Amino acid sequence: MSLRNTSSSYGFVARSLHWAIVLGIIAQYLLAEADDTERAGTVAMSALDWHVSIGIALLALAVVRVLWRTFDDTPVRSGRRETRNSSISCMKCTRCCSMF
Template structure:
């Protein structure tokens, strides 16, 4: 039985978490800015971060599929187990869907994604203003849904640590381990 995540899984978890927080914050900040060269630069950085996160999440999914996660605590009931598995599945789906909808929106809006200003990525769709707007709105909504799921994820981890006093959080933060 596995008692904690691998070092690679822990590293990818926290790297993606920091990347998501930064990319979300940048997206939220730049939305309110007036159109300017600075806003265009921030949009490019946001796209670069999103594509980089997409690649990291794919690596993370592959790692997760090839390395067993620690078992859930034996005292967790069926509803709690279902909620934990559903929450994790939703996190992965959103972490993949959000950058893809951003890339699709850029393609539909006729604004190619050029990774790091050097590597042009293929447009995934033909130009369509209406579709671009719909995809941009979907991208925004999915980001707020991810924020809600992450808040639930963090809340559940803190509840396990401070209320249930089990090792669920320590599996992802080994310095909390009492071993």
């Protein structure tokens, strides 16, 4: 597997950034749901501290991912882009029509 994207698949860097962000979001959810039973004066980080730290790391990863996508090629997926664009157009039309 190459580091950069090819015309048919995403590279190692794009996939690694993607899955790191996915795991971070799952960790964020679990930490938000966790019962924080920290005692006053403990040295260990609380769930809220971890939540904030992971959130900042996720923001940094997202910025790196956007920059990587800007400077790296995107694989071409046949037929997929047309379906996505047509479904977005359909959603916009539905929203406009529902206003009346």
